[in-house]
Amino acid sequence: MTWWAWVLIWTGLAVLLLATVTLLLWRLFRKAMTLLDDVGTLAERAEFLDIEDMPLPAQTIAVLADVRDIRARESARKAHRARRRSERHRVRIARARRITSVDASTRSWPTDWY
Numbered sequence: 243m244t245w246w247a248w249v250l251i252w253t254g255l256a257v258l259l260l261a262t263v264t265l266l267l268w269r270l271f272r273k274a275m276t277l278l279d280d281v282g283t284l285a286e287r288a289e290f291l292d293i294e295d296m297p298l299p300a301q302t303i304a305v306l307a308d309v310r311d312i313r314a315r316e317s318a319r320k321a322h323r324a325r326r327r328s329e330r331h332r333v334r335i336a337r338a339r340r341i342t343s344v345d346a347s348t349r350s351w352p353t354d355w356y
Contacts, residue, residue: 304312
């Protein structure tokens with residue numbers, strides 16, 4: 243191959259590389275603009291969550307708190323988790339019963355089956 247063929251090959255490769263990088267940067271720019279637009283929309287919607295106006299709850303150190311308060315708080319947390327767990331279980335069982343029981347008398351079957 244002559245030297246000018248190598249120059250043409252490498253020039254073509256460089257142009258192809260620049261085109262690819264330009265395309266990728268353009269796509270990244272469009273995604274960044276979409277992201278900034280979504281962040282702006284989110285900021286507008288989340289204005290009512292202004293934390294600066296809300297008073298912070300009093301911090302309690304568990305080591306200095308009364309043992310009965312800690313036990314009551316822990317038992318309330320466990321009871322809440324147990325209620326949530328039993329509710330999820332009840333919903334799952336109800337859904338399972340609903341999707342596994344089919345009344346064949348009310349079902350309309352295709353006419354070509356019989």
